[in-house]
Amino acid sequence: MIEIAAQVVVLDLDDTLYLERDFAESGFRALARRFGERIGGEAFVAACCERLAGGARGNIFDIALTRNGIDPAPGLIAELVAYYRSHAPEIALCADASRFLRRVGQFQTGLITDGPQEAQSAKIKALGLDRALGHVIMTGVWGKQYSKPHARAFELIESLTSSSRHNIVYIADNGAKDFIAPRQLGWQSVQILRPERIHDGLPGETAHEADHVITSLDELDIKIA
CATH class of the missing domain: 3.40.50.1000 (HAD superfamily/HAD-like)
Structure with a gap:
């Protein structure tokens, strides 16, 4: 002591x-609920969690979208970041x-x-x-x-x-x-x-x-x- x-x-x-991991995972789930299959749904959540565990930080969304065959266009990334930051976290x-x-x-x-x-x-x-x-x-x-x-x-x-x-x-x-x-x-x-x-x-x-x-x-x- x-x-x-x-x-x-x-x-x-x-x-x-x-x-902090809990906030990140809460945000990933919120994005999947809000954007659905537009970003890959639960596959997006899984990819984000995997990248977070592997040490990725600033480019997690780009990597997760690309892994699911979705173009990480700047406009989409901006939408995801804004919603991630504003979501009511489950923490x-x-x-x-x-x-x-x-x-x-x-x-x-x-x-x-x-x-x-x-x-x-x-x-x-x-x-x-x-x-x-x-x-x-x-x-x-x-x-x-x-x-x-x-x-x-x-x-x-x-x-x-x-x-x-x-x-x-x-x-x-x-x-x-x-x-x-x-x-x-x-x-x-x-x-x-x-x-x-x-x-x-x-x-x-x-x-x-x-x-x-x-x-x-x-x-x-x-x-x-």
Whole structure:
């Protein structure tokens, strides 16, 4: 068990509080229902899931359509991406995340998440995080240039909570970008590496590492500083 003293608990979203894979698969199924045999139906879902498991990211739809003998025309891809991002996702918090959120109810809390605003907003609503967390920040509102590792969202949390920097802890999964700004600002940091995560989560260099690494939020005990 890792013990931390803090006043503010700030969380990442994807692969931290729920499994990003679940959102992707929910989106694939939603596309099959909406576009049907125009994209290959269930064969499209199967191809997308296979490519996701194999590590594909940005070109999954193109590959899945081509595999099913369908031309991945730019107009069709644009339709699929728009509907994927706007669909009401069938996702749920990881069990340990639900327990953790109950345990930190007495803290000031926040969320910092990257990604398209529409998709992230749909995830937050589906998971009930708009009600469970105090300060919800989607960097997509400002534009991609403010995605992590940009410090803007972290500095906003500091302003909103009026807490000493060393009394803020950030919990996230991606060692390549998530911990650069909080480390520079003097926050505490915890990396969660769920076995079912999509990304490997490895930091690019020592300066990107979190203070602690866990595989479940049940391993973390946060006390009021």
